[in-house]
Amino acid sequence: MTAREGRQSTDRIRAQRHLKRVNRNYLVLLNERRCAPAFFNAESAARGFAPQPGTITGLRLPAGPWVRVDTHAVAGLVISPFYDSMIAKLIVHGSSRAQAIARMQRALDEIEIGGIETNVDLHRRIMASPRFQAGVFNTRFLDDLLGDPAATEASLPSARATA
16 A cells, blocks of 8 residues: 555655654554555455455445545456456545544445455454454454464463554
8 A cells, every 4th residue: 555545644664764763663553544454355264365266246345435445346357266366455544543443344334246255254354353443463363363273362462552
């Protein structure tokens, strides 16, 4: 995502230099922004994020204020197993992190992609997660969310990111 996408006004290079000076984690800055992106792929989280080729039989994407969708997809598009499985990119923005998350949840509820398996439900689960909403996550967040038996909430240190 570029610095100009959505309403994000942060110059990423300048931010990285600033974070290096103040010794902060770059992910904290990403967590503080009010722009939320989601990338939709023809893949299955239950199958190790393997591509799920097929034909899109129906497509309904969100629209409206504070919502942007970039896509090449249309009903009838064949998703090949030999190329990138990305279908669309959704960006929402709000005046706060909580507002951006709420708008993302609304936009996710509007999405319908028929005929192929996608990761849209995974994005819904992420946005609904109390840990994500609170900005409390670490590198095992997705494993925890997907129920990886090797990862347990009690055994993992959480990194509290400021919201």
